[in-house]
Amino acid sequence: MxxxxxxxxxxxxxxxxxxxxxxxxxxxxxxxxxxxxxxxxxxxxxxxxxxxxxxxxxxxxxxxxxxxxxxxxxxxxxxxxxxxxxxxxxxxxxxxxxxxxxxxxxxxxxxxxxxxxxxxxxxxxxxxxxxxxxxSWFMQNFTTQHLPSIINEGCIYSATRDGRVPFIDAADIAAVAVEALTNPTLASDDHVLTGPEALTYDEVAKAITEASGRPVRHCRLSVEELAARYAGFGIPHHYASLLAGIDEAIANGAEDRTTMEVRQITGRAGNDLANFLASQRASLVGV
CATH class of the missing domain: 3.40.50.720 (NAD(P)-binding Rossmann-like Domain)
Structure with missing residues (x-):
């Protein structure tokens, strides 16, 4: 364009x-x-x-x-x-x-x-x-909405089964946004932004275990069980079902890809999950 x-x-x-x-x-x-x-x-x-x-x-x-x-x-x-x-x-x-x-x-x-x-x-x-x-999904999700179950139960709950997600650092999203906001020569378009690797939730749980020193596992739920879990947090049932359905799409491969958009727009590589988790160790161990 x-x-x-x-x-x-x-x-x-x-x-x-x-x-x-x-x-x-x-x-x-x-x-x-x-x-x-x-x-x-x-x-x-x-x-x-x-x-x-x-x-x-x-x-x-x-x-x-x-x-x-x-x-x-x-x-x-x-x-x-x-x-x-x-x-x-x-x-x-x-x-x-x-x-x-x-x-x-x-x-x-x-x-x-x-x-x-x-x-x-x-x-x-x-x-x-x-x-x-x-x-794609934010790395920061593991230090916000997933954090209570990580600390209190040693679990990450999802209905993604073995689906892969290219988790991205919110700081990299912000860097692309800043470039778009300040560079008038950038053509109008949409950009799929991902981290450098697509991971299963089992692999994420292992990475959190290694970064925090606390055992964490992926607790697998059905789509219906996940929707009920969201509803239990006060999320309206329609929205809870929509969110759980996104996990089902992930399980079917909807997020299993990576792109080079962060590097192409900002001129630098995006952060990977291991580095992000290392920087967040204090949160993950509950300090």
Missing amino acids: RSLPEMPAMSDRVLVTGGTGKTGRLVAEQLAVRGVDARTATRHPASADQVRFDWDDATTHGLALDGVTSVYLVAPTDRTEQLPVMRPFLDQAVARVPGRLVLLSASSLAEGGPMMGEVHAWLHAHAPRWTVLRP
């Missing part, structure tokens, strides 16, 4: 939605290192570099976009249909933002598919400059 012409020089100000999340926080930090003004969008701003923003409150959208040259888009996670609530903001962003709209989606969600796939298709149809990041 042909690169777009460079835009006139201007002072960069990037609005980072989801700015306190796994990737948004890192995007803001990496932008600041580059000397770019990163404005974090949050419901409860607590500092000068934050602005009040709520997907459900259109009165917050205009002020958040003032002076913004690019936007990092993290869809709301409390629903399975993101486009209807994002559309009012996206309409304003396309009209007011001269640079790129960068959407965080997922490798499992193709353009036009459910959830962020619908937002992906909308951006392709309406935004002059856009990038959709489609990362």
